[in-house]
Amino acid sequence: xxxxxxxxxxxxxxxxxxxxxxxxxxxxxxxxxxxxxxxxxxxxxxxxxxxxxxxxxxxxxxxxxxxxxxxxxxxxxxxxxxxxxxxxxxxxxxxxxxxxxxxxxxxxxxxxxxxxxxxxxxxxxxxxxxxxxxxxxxxxxxxxxxxxxxxxxxxxxxxxxxxxxxxxxxxxxxxxxxxxxxxxxxxxxxxxxxxxxxxxxxxxxxxxxxxxxxxxxxxxxxxxxxxxxxxxxxxxxxxxxxxxxxxxxxxxxxxxxxxxxxxxxxxxxxxxxxxxxxxxxxxxxxxxxxxxxxxxxxxxxxxxxxxxxxxxxxxxxxxxxxxxxxxxxxxxxxxxxxxxxxxxxxxxxxxxxxxxxxxxxxxxxxxxxxxxxxxxxxxxxxxxxxxxxxxxxxxxxxxxxxxxxxxxxxxxxxxxxxxxxxxxxxxxxxxxxxxxxxxxxxxxxxxxxxxxxxxxxxxxxxxxxxxxxxxxxxxxxxxxxxxxxxxxxxxxxxxxxxxxxxxxxxxxxxxxxxxxxxxxxxxxxxxxxxxxxxxxxxxxxxxxxxxxxxxxxxxxxxxxxxxxxxxxxxxxxxxxx
Numbered sequence: 289x290x291x292x293x294x295x296x297x298x299x300x301x302x303x304x305x306x307x308x309x310x311x312x313x314x315x316x317x318x319x320x321x322x323x324x325x326x327x328x329x330x331x332x333x334x335x336x337x338x339x340x341x342x343x344x345x346x347x348x349x350x351x352x353x354x355x356x357x358x359x360x361x362x363x364x365x366x367x368x369x370x371x372x373x374x375x376x377x378x379x380x381x382x383x384x385x386x387x388x389x390x391x392x393x394x395x396x397x398x399x400x401x402x403x404x405x406x407x408x409x410x411x412x413x414x415x416x417x418x419x420x421x422x423x424x425x426x427x428x429x430x431x432x433x434x435x436x437x438x439x440x441x442x443x444x445x446x447x448x449x450x451x452x453x454x455x456x457x458x459x460x461x462x463x464x465x466x467x468x469x470x471x472x473x474x475x476x477x478x479x480x481x482x483x484x485x486x487x488x489x490x491x492x493x494x495x496x497x498x499x500x501x502x503x504x505x506x507x508x509x510x511x512x513x514x515x516x517x518x519x520x521x522x523x524x525x526x527x528x529x530x531x532x533x534x535x536x537x538x539x540x541x542x543x544x545x546x547x548x549x550x551x552x553x554x555x556x557x558x559x560x561x562x563x564x565x566x567x568x569x570x571x572x573x574x575x576x577x578x579x580x581x582x583x584x585x586x587x588x589x590x591x592x593x594x595x596x597x598x599x600x601x602x603x604x605x606x607x608x609x610x611x612x613x614x615x616x617x618x619x620x621x622x623x624x625x626x627x628x629x630x631x632x633x634x635x636x637x638x639x640x641x642x643x644x645x646x647x648x649x650x651x652x653x654x655x656x657x658x659x660x661x662x663x664x665x666x667x668x669x670x671x672x673x674x675x676x677x678x679x680x681x682x683x684x685x686x687x688x689x690x691x692x693x694x695x696x697x698x699x700x701x702x703x704x705x706x707x708x709x710x711x712x713x714x715x716x717x718x719x720x721x722x723x724x725x726x727x728x729x730x731x732x733x734x735x736x737x738x739x740x741x742x743x744x745x746x747x748x749x750x751x752x753x754x755x756x757x758x759x760x761x762x763x764x765x766x767x768x769x770x771x772x773x774x775x776x777x778x779x780x781x782x783x784x785x786x787x788x789x790x791x792x793x794x795x796x797x798x799x800x801x802x803x804x805x806x807x808x809x810x811x812x813x814x815x816x817x818x819x820x821x822x823x824x825x826x827x828x829x830x831x832x833x834x835x836x837x838x839x840x841x842x843x844x845x846x847x848x849x850x851x852x853x854x855x856x857x858x859x860x861x862x863x864x865x
Contacts, residue, residue: 292317292320292321292325292326292327293317293327293631293830293831293832294310294313294314294316294317294830294831295433295831295832295833296326296327296328297313297316297317297320297327297330297331298313299327300327300328300331301331301346303331304331304335306331306346308346311348312346312347312348312351314811315348315351315811316330316331316334316351317809317810317811318748318810318811319351319355319359321745321748321749321809321810322745322748322749322760322810323359323363323749324363324749325363333354333358333359333362334346334351334354337354337357337358338350430633430635430637431630431632431633431635431637431832433630433632433832433833434630434633434635434637434638434829434832434833434834435637437833437834439864440834440864440865441863441864442863442864443861443862443863443864444812444836444862444863444864445812445813445814445861445862446814446859446860446861446862447814447815447816447821447858447859447860447861448857448858448859448860449859453841453859455620455649455839455841455861456620456649456650457619457620457649457650457651457652457684457685458619458620458650458652458684464652464684464686465619465652465653465686465731465732466730466731466732466733467653467686467688467721467729467730467731467732468729468730469721469723469727469728469729469730470602470728470729470730470735470798470799477703477705477706477724477727477790477793477794478705478706478724479705480699480705480708481705481787481790483699483701483785483787483790486787486788486789490788490789491788494788494789494791494792495531495778495788496550496551497792498531498575498773498792499529499530499531499549499550499575500550500552502575502596502771502772503515503529503550503575503577505597506529506577506594506596506597507529507577509597510577510594512527512577515527515528515529515552515553515577516528516553517549517553517554517556518530518547518548518549518553518554518556518557518558518582518588519549519554519556519557519558519582519585519586520554520582520585521582521583521584521585522581522582522583523581523583524581525579525580525581525591526579526580526581526582527577527578527579528547528549528553528577528578528579528580528582528588529549529550529553529575529576529577530547530548530549530550530553530575530576530578531547531548531549531550531573531574531575531576531778532545532546532547532548532570532571532572532573532574532575532576533546533547533548533557533572533573533778534546534572535559539750540570540571540572540750540752541752542562542752542754545559545560545562545570545752546558546559546560547560547576547578547588558582558585558586558587558588559586559587559588560578560587560588560589560590561587561588561589561590562590562754563589564580564589564590564591565590565591565592565593565754566754567593567754567755567756568593568753568754568755569751569752569753569754569755569758569763569767570751570752570753571747571750571751571752571767571776571777572750572777572778572779573776573777573778573779574767574771574776575771576593576594576596577593577594578590578592578593578594579591579592579594580592595770596766596767596769596770596771597770598769598770598772598800598818598819598820599769599772599797599798599799599800600799600800601735601799601800601801601802601819601855602730602733602734602735602799602801602802604733618841618842618843619652619653619731619732619841619842619844620649620650620651620652620653620839620840620841620842621651621652621653621654621655621731621736621803621839621840621842622645622646622649622651622653622654622655622685622837622838622839622840623654623655623657623805623807623823623825623837623838623839623840624642624654624655624656624657624825624828624837624838625656625657625658625740625807625825625826625827625828625837626656626657626658626659626660626692626694626827626828626829627659627827627828627829628642628660628828628829629829630829630831630832630833630834631829631831631832632831632832638828638829638834638835638865639676639828640679641834641865642676642828642837642865643676643679643680645837645865646680646683646685647679647680647683649839650683650684650685651685651839652684652685652686653685653686653688653731654680654685654686654687654688655688655690655736655738655805656676656687656688656689656690657690657692657725657738657740657805657807658689658690658691658692658694658695658698658725658740659692659694659695659740660689660691660692660695660697661695661696661697677712677716677720681716685719686719686720686721687719687720687721688720688721688723688729688738689706689707689720689721689722689723690723690724690725690727690738690739690740691704691705691706691707691724691725691740692704692725692740692741693725693740693741693783693784693785700785701785701787701790702725702741702775702780702784702785702786702787702791702795703724703725703726703787703790703791703794703795704724704725705724706722706723706724707722708722709722723738724794725738725739725740725741726738726739726741726774726775726794726795727739727794728797728798728799728801732842732844733844733856734802734803734842734844734856735799735801735802735803736801736802736803736804736805737774737797737801737803737804737805737820738805739774739775739805739806740807741774741775741784742807742808742809742810743764743768743774743775743777743806743808744761744764744765744806744808744810744824745808745809745810746775746777746780746781746784747764747767747776747777748760748761748764748810749781750777751763751764751767761810761813761815761822761824762815762817765804765806765815765817765820765822766817766818768797768804768806769797769800769804769817769818769820772796772797773791773795773796773797774795774796774797775791775795800818800819800820801820802820802821802855802856802858803820803821803822803823803840803842803858804817804820804821804822804823805823805825805838806822806823806824807824807825807826807827808824808826809827810824811824811826812824812825812826812836812838812862813862814838814860814861814862819855821840821858821860823838823840823860823862825837825838825862826838826862828865829865834864834865835864835865836862836863836864836865837862837863837865838860838861838862838863839860839861839863840858840859840860841858841859841860842856842857842858842859843856843857843858844856
């Protein structure tokens with residue numbers, strides 16, 4: 289599938305003399321990505337829809353109507369192509385728990401590039417020189433569209449009390465922020481690990497344990513006596529536990545939902561009738577508890593879907609709180625996600641602009657998420673550029689680097705180990721933190737959940753819902769928090785090379801983070817979801833033009849006297865680069 293971007297959609301709209309703003313282009317791009325459409329396809333669909341409605345004007349409201357009446361029905365509710373075998377009432381699908389039992393091994397695709405550069409010593413004069421791609425490729429020309437972009441520095445999204453807020457760090461007035469991986473060095477993914485194959489029975493065991501652990505939490509929370517086997521005929525209403533899956537290799541829809549139980553509940557699959565549920569949001573791999581009837585043993589008619597339960601937030605031990613010197617100042621965190629070059633060239637102008645913003649605002653922490661060397665770049669060459677370290681010297685901010693599976697020079701596996709940069713000076717190593725994807729950070733007593741994998745896009749394309757008063761992003765983020773891991777979708781999309789044994793150890797949320805960073809191709813936002821501030825900062829470049837970055841001003845809560853936790857005060861903005 290060719291790359292879809294806002295410029296291509298705008299070009300297709302211009303063909304029909306249809307004008308629109310950036311917010312409409314972002315919405316149409318989101319619809320393209322979630323429904324796997326090209327730019328010309330969605331424009332043709334819109335023109336046909338608009339014509340049948342008497343010439344509707346293109347707006348965010350009419351796009352919502354278009355999505356509900358056309359896209360959701362035509363592209364998201366296609367009936368399953370494969371039919372279940374009547375004798376077994378289920379399919380032989382390698383992505384089901386049941387089919388993992390007899391198989392032994394699975395081979396997993398991987399990609400690893402080893403890149404080294406010996407020219408960095410000669411390129412430390414200035415940030416502009418450090419980032420200049422001509423140092424590597426003398427024939428490279430700057431991106432014209434990026435240099436001609438508009439709206440530089442424009443705030444496009446806000447959260448919290450931002451009026452009169454001074455967006456600046458402490459500027460070295462204190463000893464700096466305390467930053468550490470929450471899991472601790474012994475439990476964190478800090479080194480590379482061997483991969484290339486995993487046994488299917490181990491995958492099955494991980495999925496089974498996930499069902500059992502979440503099921504026990506839900507059973508305790510809702511005071512459920514016990515769960516009934518999903519396929520056992522019963523004339524009374526029963527409560528069942530299982531994992532949502534699809535009855536074929538196609539896309540999940542309301543007619544293809546299966547509930548697959550763990551071994552303790554029989555390990556069988558049963559189709560689920562959702563017609564009696566007024567509100568629901570489901571995706572493949574979701575662990576759910578349902579109440580309903582299964583009179584024949586062949587179909588479960590759900591009448592109630594129990595809400596998921598998130599983990600508690602971080603709470604500092606009382607003794608540690610008393611020993612901590614909690615600063616009165618707020619601290620500033622800046623977040624940016626790659627690519628750091630426009631798609632029509634290899635110049636690092638966007639990264640230079642970001643360094644200038646860092647030098648101006650002097651954030652206390654700057655979180656940079658991959659891809660740093662993008663495998664989807666149209667003119668990519670193999671090189672690794674970390675000169676942002678030199679460009680931010682003297683600023684006084686801590687740098688956090690999160691890798692991406694789109695980085696051509698790093699391990700193509702999830703969870704992904706951190707970068708290894710052995711040649712850093714002692715001073716640079718002190719202000720750099722190399723973390724895995726995903727991870728949970730503790731910054732001055734405030735927890736940050738980080739992942740560079742586009743879980744919003746992946747789950748947005750697979751989720752089905754019948755919910756009023758909620759948006760797709762909030763539903764997906766709530767699923768992440770209540771499923772208690774950074775990638776709850778199963779099976780994963782093809783571009784995610786999952787190692788389930790490592791995922792069980794390093795892909796889980798140890799607690800509900802105060803701030804969850806989830807960069808995506810979809811539209812940027814900052815919002816509160818069940819007490820967690822969730823941020824999609826967008827990407828620093830979008831195709832050939834500039835994108836966005838995020839900044840958060842955080843006041844850590846004071847130590848509690850009565851034992852109750854006080855949430856940190858967060859103000860946030862998404863800003864055009």
